[in-house]
Amino acid sequence: MKTRDCERIRKEMALWLAGESDGVEVVPHLESCLECRRYFEQLQVLMADIEAGNKEIRHVMNGVDWDGLARQVTRHSMQAPTPRSSARKRWRLPLAAALFGFGLMTGYLIFHRGAERPSVQPAALQLSNSIRLVETAMDRREIVDFLGRMRLLLVELMHAPDTEADRQVMAAAAQRLLREYRYLGQNLTHSSIQEARGVMERFSWVLTELSYDPPPSPDRLAAVRRMVEQERLLLKVRLIERELEFTAREV
Amino acid sequence: MNTVLENANPANELEGLLQRSRNGDSRAFETLVKRLQPMVFKVAMGFFRDSDDAMEVLQDTFLRVYRNIERVDRAVGLTGWVFRIATNICIDRYRSRQKRGERERKLTLLQSGVADPAGNPEERLQQADRLKRLQAAVDKLSERERSVFVLKHVNHMKMTDIAAALDISVGTVKSTHFRAVNHLRREVAAGGKA
Numbered sequence: 001m002k003t004r005d006c007e008r009i010r011k012e013m014a015l016w017l018a019g020e021s022d023g024v025e026v027v028p029h030l031e032s033c034l035e036c037r038r039y040f041e042q043l044q045v046l047m048a049d050i051e052a053g054n055k056e057i058r059h060v061m062n063g064v065d066w067d068g069l070a071r072q073v074t075r076h077s078m079q080a081p082t083p084r085s086s087a088r089k090r091w092r093l094p095l096a097a098a099l100f101g102f103g104l105m106t107g108y109l110i111f112h113r114g115a116e117r118p119s120v121q122p123a124a125l126q127l128s129n130s131i132r133l134v135e136t137a138m139d140r141r142e143i144v145d146f147l148g149r150m151r152l153l154l155v156e157l158m159h160a161p162d163t164e165a166d167r168q169v170m171a172a173a174a175q176r177l178l179r180e181y182r183y184l185g186q187n188l189t190h191s192s193i194q195e196a197r198g199v200m201e202r203f204s205w206v207l208t209e210l211s212y213d214p215p216p217s218p219d220r221l222a223a224v225r226r227m228v229e230q231e232r233l234l235l236k237v238r239l240i241e242r243e244l245e246f247t248a249r250e251v
Numbered sequence: 252m253n254t255v256l257e258n259a260n261p262a263n264e265l266e267g268l269l270q271r272s273r274n275g276d277s278r279a280f281e282t283l284v285k286r287l288q289p290m291v292f293k294v295a296m297g298f299f300r301d302s303d304d305a306m307e308v309l310q311d312t313f314l315r316v317y318r319n320i321e322r323v324d325r326a327v328g329l330t331g332w333v334f335r336i337a338t339n340i341c342i343d344r345y346r347s348r349q350k351r352g353e354r355e356r357k358l359t360l361l362q363s364g365v366a367d368p369a370g371n372p373e374e375r376l377q378q379a380d381r382l383k384r385l386q387a388a389v390d391k392l393s394e395r396e397r398s399v400f401v402l403k404h405v406n407h408m409k410m411t412d413i414a415a416a417l418d419i420s421v422g423t424v425k426s427t428h429f430r431a432v433n434h435l436r437r438e439v440a441a442g443g444k445a
């Protein structure tokens with residue numbers, strides 16, 4: 001019959017089989033408790049299954065080209081977007097100052113001229129809301145512009161540029177877009193479309209592959225094209241564009 | 252016995268690579284990736300049992316590591332921090348799949364019985380069935396239970412390291428681990444009878 005002691009011992013069993021306990025109390029208990037013995041046998045079957053699963057994982061890992069993978073991951077990571085540079089933020093200070101001035105003037109008109117209050121919000125809150133709205137709108141505009149150019153590049157890619165000159169042009173366009181993409185990271189957060197981040201990262205992968213070591217070889221182009229098709233990136237780019245345009249109208 | 256975190260690499264060597272990576276040294280970052288990628292790959296395999304998924308998680312993890320390379324949590328250390336990022340990416344990926352209703356995943360690895368290609372085909376099939384059942388049971392665990400289970404039983408981490416990587420207490424890790432194992436035991440036993 002299961003007792004409170006059994007409950008404690010079963011917790012101990014799980015730790016013991018996971019190598020986190022010496023299980024000193026487990027064995028004597030098992031000798032006297034049939035239910036816990038059955039429980040223990042089931043745990044042993046489970047551990048055997050887990051080990052069989054791990055064996056398969058090890059088998060897969062033995063077939064991985066780790067050096068090649070590390071090179072690819074490094075290249076992708078180091079060419080991917082970095083935190084927004086100071087150049088991108090330069091316009092923000094004058095904009096904030098202008099909006100702050102506007103807020104002060106509004107506050108003056110409301111409180112000192114006895115004008116009707118447009119809202120019950122304090123002026124400072126209105127000001128921060130205004131800044132946020134302006135920033136969000138600008139961020140969205142930039143993303144939509146980027147997506148438009150990304151879509152054109154994907155269309156070009158799907159038409160399979162075959163001459164070296166065409167591939168060179170494509171690599172240059174990808175490099176330009178990759179530079180732009182580096183400024184967009186935070187815009188995604190501001191624009192409340194974090195869900196699109198995964199798709200945007202795929203775009204960054206496409207751009208990195210196209211712009212790395214130009215011109216891209218026909219094989220590399222074919223691999224990128226396959227990925228674009230499999231992940232339906234052309235459709236996704238259009239969907240995000242539409243979503244942003246639609247929500248921008250709502251704002 | 253050394254912990255997984257200690258085994259991963261001498262801390263000062265990783266620290267040196269990290270410092271050089273911060274200064275834009277691509278070779279140092281590549282070496283860092285080489286050292287840490289197998290453990291990230293294992294975490295992802297524990298979650299998804301699919302090498303394509305694992306490759307993508309690996310890519311995303313190191314992308315995030317590089318972007319936030321200035322912000323390594325010293326309390327956890329580089330390895331624990333990378334484990335945390337990888338686990339979070341796996342959880343996010345899992346969630347977004349559930350949202351899209353893509354619960355059915357590729358189980359080619361589990362069904363293939365690749366670990367023992369020379370064995371009896373019937374045994375391979377039985378083993379594949381058992382693994383499939385186990386993975387279905389793992390899929391039913393909560394996010395935290397799944398994370399603890401994978402880090403413990405696939406990556407063989409110590410409870411203390413898991414606690415540091417997931418930013419929870421050791422007591423919570425132990426109780427979560429017990430719940431996860433108990434659930435899996437029940438599911439696997441019930442499946443075996445069916």
